[in-house]
Amino acid sequence: MAEAIAKSGAELKQKLSRDDVLMRGLIAVVGLYLLVTLVLPLYAMLSKSFKDHDGNFIGLANYIEYFSTPALSASIVNSLFIASITTFITLTLAFGLAYGLMRSNMPFKAFFKIVAMVPILVPSLLPGIALVYLFGRQGFMNWALFGHDIYGPIGIVIAEVFFTLPHALIILTTAFSISDARLYEAAQVLNASKFKIFWTVTLPGARYGVISAAFVVFTLAITDFGAPKVIGGDFNVLATDIYKQVIGQQNFEMGAVVSVVLLIPAALAFFVDRIVQKKQVALLTSRAVAYEPKPNKLFDHCMLAYAILFSVFILGMIAVCQYAALVKFYPYNLSLSLKNYNFDLMDGGGWAAYWNSLKMAGLTAVIGTCIIFVGAYVVEKVRGFTQGRMLFQFLAMLPMAVPGLVLGLAYIFFFNSPANPLNTLYHTMAILVISTITHFYTVSHLTATTALKQMDSEFEDVSASLKQPVFKMFRQVTVPVSMPAILDISIYLFVNAMTTVSAVVFLYGPDTNLASVAVLNMDDAGDIAPAAAMGMMIFYTAAGVKLLHYFSTLGLYKSTQRWRSKS
Amino acid sequence: MSINKASHYLVIENLTKRFGEFVALQDINLNINESEFVCFLGPSGCGKTTLLRAIAGLDLQSSGNIFQAGKDISVLPPSGRDFGIVFQSYALFPNLTVAKNVSYGLENAKIPKDQINKRVNELLEMVGLPEKANAYPANLSGGQQQRIALARALATSPSLLLLDEPLSALDAKVRVFLRHEIKQLQRKLGVTTIMVTHDQEEALTMADRIVVMKQGVIEQIGSPNEIYQQPKSVFVADFIGTMNFFEAQVMADNQIKIGELQFEHDSNIDTVVGERVTAAVRPEEFVISQQVESSEHKIEATIREIEFLGSLVRLRLSSKQMQAKSFIMNIEERMFRANALDEGDTISLSVITSPRLYPHD
Numbered sequence A: 001m002a003e004a005i006a007k008s009g010a011e012l013k014q015k016l017s018r019d020d021v022l023m024r025g026l027i028a029v030v031g032l033y034l035l036v037t038l039v040l041p042l043y044a045m046l047s048k049s050f051k052d053h054d055g056n057f058i059g060l061a062n063y064i065e066y067f068s069t070p071a072l073s074a075s076i077v078n079s080l081f082i083a084s085i086t087t088f089i090t091l092t093l094a095f096g097l098a099y100g101l102m103r104s105n106m107p108f109k110a111f112f113k114i115v116a117m118v119p120i121l122v123p124s125l126l127p128g129i130a131l132v133y134l135f136g137r138q139g140f141m142n143w144a145l146f147g148h149d150i151y152g153p154i155g156i157v158i159a160e161v162f163f164t165l166p167h168a169l170i171i172l173t174t175a176f177s178i179s180d181a182r183l184y185e186a187a188q189v190l191n192a193s194k195f196k197i198f199w200t201v202t203l204p205g206a207r208y209g210v211i212s213a214a215f216v217v218f219t220l221a222i223t224d225f226g227a228p229k230v231i232g233g234d235f236n237v238l239a240t241d242i243y244k245q246v247i248g249q250q251n252f253e254m255g256a257v258v259s260v261v262l263l264i265p266a267a268l269a270f271f272v273d274r275i276v277q278k279k280q281v282a283l284l285t286s287r288a289v290a291y292e293p294k295p296n297k298l299f300d301h302c303m304l305a306y307a308i309l310f311s312v313f314i315l316g317m318i319a320v321c322q323y324a325a326l327v328k329f330y331p332y333n334l335s336l337s338l339k340n341y342n343f344d345l346m347d348g349g350g351w352a353a354y355w356n357s358l359k360m361a362g363l364t365a366v367i368g369t370c371i372i373f374v375g376a377y378v379v380e381k382v383r384g385f386t387q388g389r390m391l392f393q394f395l396a397m398l399p400m401a402v403p404g405l406v407l408g409l410a411y412i413f414f415f416n417s418p419a420n421p422l423n424t425l426y427h428t429m430a431i432l433v434i435s436t437i438t439h440f441y442t443v444s445h446l447t448a449t450t451a452l453k454q455m456d457s458e459f460e461d462v463s464a465s466l467k468q469p470v471f472k473m474f475r476q477v478t479v480p481v482s483m484p485a486i487l488d489i490s491i492y493l494f495v496n497a498m499t500t501v502s503a504v505v506f507l508y509g510p511d512t513n514l515a516s517v518a519v520l521n522m523d524d525a526g527d528i529a530p531a532a533a534m535g536m537m538i539f540y541t542a543a544g545v546k547l548l549h550y551f552s553t554l555g556l557y558k559s560t561q562r563w564r565s566k567s
Numbered sequence B: 001m002s003i004n005k006a007s008h009y010l011v012i013e014n015l016t017k018r019f020g021e022f023v024a025l026q027d028i029n030l031n032i033n034e035s036e037f038v039c040f041l042g043p044s045g046c047g048k049t050t051l052l053r054a055i056a057g058l059d060l061q062s063s064g065n066i067f068q069a070g071k072d073i074s075v076l077p078p079s080g081r082d083f084g085i086v087f088q089s090y091a092l093f094p095n096l097t098v099a100k101n102v103s104y105g106l107e108n109a110k111i112p113k114d115q116i117n118k119r120v121n122e123l124l125e126m127v128g129l130p131e132k133a134n135a136y137p138a139n140l141s142g143g144q145q146q147r148i149a150l151a152r153a154l155a156t157s158p159s160l161l162l163l164d165e166p167l168s169a170l171d172a173k174v175r176v177f178l179r180h181e182i183k184q185l186q187r188k189l190g191v192t193t194i195m196v197t198h199d200q201e202e203a204l205t206m207a208d209r210i211v212v213m214k215q216g217v218i219e220q221i222g223s224p225n226e227i228y229q230q231p232k233s234v235f236v237a238d239f240i241g242t243m244n245f246f247e248a249q250v251m252a253d254n255q256i257k258i259g260e261l262q263f264e265h266d267s268n269i270d271t272v273v274g275e276r277v278t279a280a281v282r283p284e285e286f287v288i289s290q291q292v293e294s295s296e297h298k299i300e301a302t303i304r305e306i307e308f309l310g311s312l313v314r315l316r317l318s319s320k321q322m323q324a325k326s327f328i329m330n331i332e333e334r335m336f337r338a339n340a341l342d343e344g345d346t347i348s349l350s351v352i353t354s355p356r357l358y359p360h361d
Ligand SMILES: Nc1ncnc2c1ncn2[C@@H]1O[C@H](COP(=O)(O)OP(=O)(O)O)[C@@H](O)[C@H]1O
Pocket: B019, B022, B024, B042, B043, B044, B045, B046, B047, B048, B049, B050, B051
């Protein structure tokens, strides 16, 4: 019987409506975008790593050279070391705060949550600069290191911890919020001690969150370039090696080799994380009851003290940068002035770099949100086309696995090739926007997909039955209903475009200097105070935009309250 | 097997739907007449929605053909077919007003605005909610939302209306009320309607014809009365209404024995003398035997449990003679009182119709 069915021939194929053709076409267009801005550059980079200076294929020779040069391959161990230590420390610290926020009755939770998100608003160069002021050779807390040097692993790890904390905290608080309150009640009824509850209920319940956070932090730390660049000293890691090979020695082939080496752990961590995330989603959908912590004076006070320490660390770093930016000439003249904001007097692009950044971030937010949201919509709602969808989903997930520096270098190989008709893009604002959109594609795509999945899948069915074009549906219903998510995506893109250094550092041109790159270059040139000042400009801009986002979302909910809530 | 496609409004031929290895619908053949109200009835997961979505073109069948009004629509996209659809979830657009929801399918360059407004008012009038034009879906009750969904589906005057469990999410009272409303509206408009439901009462009260489904195949097609009176299988007999099943043995061409008692039967199946069969009797087909004089086969039964259902009383009985530990009969409350029955009483019964027979499994 089953054979008879199998033999009865091919499955029927549905005739395509105009909407079907349109949606498939759009999937192809956005897919093509990802192909050209991601896959082809990566391919160009990969093939470059097998070639010599003159473009002749030389097999694994570059790799052999890399691994037989201890000065180079030692960075692998260094990178793994930094990333592992950072992961351990960040997870411990973030777990403590997440635990306090979700499981205690400490006051000012909202404040602590906001403070914990601050590091997202600055380039990862900034904590490095703060550390120079605190613990550098003339730093005012220099004594605290007992003669150790902040330039090197200690400085990198502290800066990476600062930089990765918010990411870990977001994942862990989510993990805590979905663990089931009923388990706690059961444990309390059984008179289990707090300690025992922690080990038998809390930790297992949050395990996927912990694993996921570990992978995210590890990936961020191993691929980050800002912190080791500023505070790394002679301690080489993979990310700085790529930069040195390319910018310092113009050895593009070796840069490609290091990029491939860096791509491996990042991609590996990414794929394991995807698997873990899927399991956590399954947990989310099972109907858990939210846990309401009971007051416990001692415990709540301890958690409060911890949260205060935590906030002091984060705000302290920012405050130090602000102080550095305002002091006339540290440590000799401590009077305050705005002279460090005269960016036009320094190398690095001046104020023009800041305005370029604003423009770049604005364009990235607007164009990126359109491409990503439309892409997510068509791939989520298209009828049939299973293989095309799967391919697209894969392409959309890929950017997350590619470190920014690797992407930037891949762009040099691909877009700067004389054979590529797109090479006029090199050094332009367009390529900065494109690289940034692609770099941050995955998280935005997932945000859009989540929002779209929450909408009734039958809307499109109804619309088709009423013979209305799908883009009427999209315009009149999908976009207005998804507006909060759309705002989230555009803000995410804007803030990241403001703070990112890694991909764009290889791509900016004389007329397209960026603020974040200016921080890097001024720091490189020894103008640390102006670098701090520019870093703070980025911070104020990102924070201002976040605030704007907060109020516009609030306003949005207010103005759409009539249909969002029952009256 | 040739079907005169012109004589039926909707013809489904050898339709099969697979999800990977899993066969959700197997070789479905079904004809639906113009203006008919048909219910797809069956337990959850039997493939009702899948069949409805295949008819709409929302999920294409793996093989098989569908003809609507003589036209082969088998592989047309939903937008190329003529139907309106209402889902259990209502699927009303939350950010559009009721009027905007209803006019959604009418907005089109060719229709003037005042004509659209007129039609919207007419439709809202028709579903009894003219005052809700400017409300948002979130401000309506479930029943009101479902009526708006119905108005929206009917706005473009489709000649086929598809309803997927439209009443399942509603309170019992609203459900009964809307059953009636939908049925009347359907009669008035004469629109051919297919409704999916797992609620047999809903199907019995609303449908002209019921298609009973089980695990991807059609078990029986018939009017509510046929389905209730002559269920073709134990599955249908059990699924529709309440049915008592007894083990029986065939004694002669028209004689069976249940326990120690002999009954006549209409041999609705081919039987072999000596074969074991299942006999089925509805609760209302038992009567207390004084009612029927000179009844040949009286059943001695003991009352185990009494349940008041209002005008009816449901008795749970056991009978040594029939070797039945538990079966159910319904009697009118009036009769119940007249006989002054109580738990533990032994009564004598007879059966007013001959039992239906099914192959023993
Ligand atoms: N998209 C799908 N993929 C795989 N299996 C499906 C899909 N849709 C439905 N099924 C399966 O097909 C069977 C019939 O489903 P459905 O038609 O929804 O049942 P119902 O009679 O309750 O409406 C179920 O077993 C269901 O799990």
